[in-house]
Amino acid sequence: MEPDAEETAAARARVDALLARLESAAFIGFSGGEARDLGGLPLGREALAARLGDTPQPPAWWDPKQAGFALAGADLSDAHLEDTDLTGANLAGANLAGALGRSAGFAGATVEEANFAGADLSGARFTGIAGGEANFDDAMLEDAHFGGAAMRFAKLRRALLDGANFDGADLWGADFTGADADYTHFRGARLDEVKLVGVNLTYADFEGASLKKTQLSGSRLRGANLTGVKLDGADLSGADLSETSLVRLNLSTCDLRHARFAGAWLNGTRMRVDQLGGAVGEEIARDYVAAQASYLALEQNFKSIGSQDAASWAYKRGRRMGRFHAGAQARAAWEKRMGPDLARHGYQWVADRFVEWLCDYGESLSRIARAFVILIFVFAVLYGLTGGLIPEGGDGRATYNPLDLVSYSALNMMTANPPEIGVKPVGRVTNLLVGIEGAAGIILMGLFGFVLGNRLRR
Numbered sequence: 001m002e003p004d005a006e007e008t009a010a011a012r013a014r015v016d017a018l019l020a021r022l023e024s025a026a027f028i029g030f031s032g033g034e035a036r037d038l039g040g041l042p043l044g045r046e047a048l049a050a051r052l053g054d055t056p057q058p059p060a061w062w063d064p065k066q067a068g069f070a071l072a073g074a075d076l077s078d079a080h081l082e083d084t085d086l087t088g089a090n091l092a093g094a095n096l097a098g099a100l101g102r103s104a105g106f107a108g109a110t111v112e113e114a115n116f117a118g119a120d121l122s123g124a125r126f127t128g129i130a131g132g133e134a135n136f137d138d139a140m141l142e143d144a145h146f147g148g149a150a151m152r153f154a155k156l157r158r159a160l161l162d163g164a165n166f167d168g169a170d171l172w173g174a175d176f177t178g179a180d181a182d183y184t185h186f187r188g189a190r191l192d193e194v195k196l197v198g199v200n201l202t203y204a205d206f207e208g209a210s211l212k213k214t215q216l217s218g219s220r221l222r223g224a225n226l227t228g229v230k231l232d233g234a235d236l237s238g239a240d241l242s243e244t245s246l247v248r249l250n251l252s253t254c255d256l257r258h259a260r261f262a263g264a265w266l267n268g269t270r271m272r273v274d275q276l277g278g279a280v281g282e283e284i285a286r287d288y289v290a291a292q293a294s295y296l297a298l299e300q301n302f303k304s305i306g307s308q309d310a311a312s313w314a315y316k317r318g319r320r321m322g323r324f325h326a327g328a329q330a331r332a333a334w335e336k337r338m339g340p341d342l343a344r345h346g347y348q349w350v351a352d353r354f355v356e357w358l359c360d361y362g363e364s365l366s367r368i369a370r371a372f373v374i375l376i377f378v379f380a381v382l383y384g385l386t387g388g389l390i391p392e393g394g395d396g397r398a399t400y401n402p403l404d405l406v407s408y409s410a411l412n413m414m415t416a417n418p419p420e421i422g423v424k425p426v427g428r429v430t431n432l433l434v435g436i437e438g439a440a441g442i443i444l445m446g447l448f449g450f451v452l453g454n455r456l457r458r
Contacts, residue, residue: 038080039080040082044068044086045068070090071094072090072094081096082100085104086109088108095115096119098117101124104125105125107127109129113134115134117135120139121139122141122142126145134154147168153172155175157176162181169189177195184205187206187207196214196215198217202220203223207229211234212232213234214231218238221241221244222243229249231249238257240260242290247268248267249270252272259276260280269304269305271301273309279317281294283317295315298314315361326352359447365452379409380402404421
């Protein structure tokens with residue numbers, strides 16, 4: 001006899017013994033190591049249906065309503081089910097906690113309220129199952145197949161789901177809290193009101209899925225495919241969306257507080273500044289380089305949807321992240337006593353801080369006007385201290401009249417040449433101040449015109 005034939009015959013003999021035991025009046029449940037060893041047995045719907053014969057009364061091991069193996073409520077905890085075929089079986093309420101079921105077949109089975117907690121089900125096939133409220137907490141489900149499964153309110157907390165396939169599954173209200181699900185497929189799945197809090201969903205594929213009111217707070221969606229996803233009312237607070245495609249999605253009803261967007265593809269994505277909670281997640285974590293990239297992505301997106309004020313906000317926040325990064329590098333250089341680095345980063349921080357104060361990185365006309373007013377009064381005080389403004393036709397004594405000093409300073413700031421208002425500057429120091437103030441005025445006027453032009457173009 002060929003080896004495969006020997007294995008088939010042995011499996012058939014084991015199935016015969018199992019079914020006979022199930023039909024025995026003395027059978028009270030699966031117990032003991034041998035009784036729980038169902039590894040590799042063909043116990044699927046087709047294999048068992050061929051054994052029914054013409055008996056009018058179905059045997060105890062057959063569920064006529066389910067048309068499959070009758071295991072409802074069975075205790076199969078820690079059972080050996082590796083490569084076992086249980087397609088179409090009725091496992092409703094069964095206990096399979098800790099079972100070893102790698103590559104087992106559960107396609108079309110009923111597993112409602114069944115307990116698979118802590119089971120090893122890597123590569124198992126659950127396609128088309130009815131699994132409402134089934135418990136897969138802490139189970140190993142790498143590369144398992146749940147395509148088309150009905151699993152409303154199922155529990156998959158802390159489950160290992162790397163590479164699992166839930167395409168087209170109905171997972172309404174399921175709980176994946178703390179699960180590890182990178183490279184998992186959810187194409188076309190229904191994930192409304194699902195808990196995906198703190199889940200690793202790196203490079204997961206959600207194309208065409210529905211995630212309405214789904215809780216994704218703190219989840220890692222780096223590189224995930226969200227093309228055509230419905231996210232109405234979803235909670236994405238603190239989620240990592242870096243390197244994720246969010247093109248033309250409607251996020252206007254989502255909670256985006258402190259979400260991360262560094263490297264994300266944002267274009268035509270509907271969202272508002274007030275949804276971000278004042279800062280992106282990278283800024284909260286003090287990762288200023290990534291925060292700058294995150295604000296750049298947001299700025300480009302806000303421009304694409306015509307929200308210029310929001311784009312201005314994102315641009316200014318991004319520039320501020322550059323200043324914060326320079327400050328952090330300067331502090332590090334100070335602690336390490338690295339003079340050249342301290343000078344370089346310190347200069348960058350001071351320069352950025354000055355530009356922010358002066359014009360809010362080229363976005364604020366009011367700040368430029370404030371600088372005008374401050375410089376006018378500063379130079380008026382300096383003219384008074386030097387005593388270099390002499391009234392024409394007078395006795396040659398300097399004027400200290402505040403109106404004369406402020407008027408001369410203001411007109412000198414606004415015109416290219418020293419003003420002629422009956423007061424003239426005398427002395428090298430005063431003439432030097434006149435030239436410096438005139439140059440500052442020219443620079444500020446040019447900057448004011450540049451910012452005004454930008455605002456008008458918007």
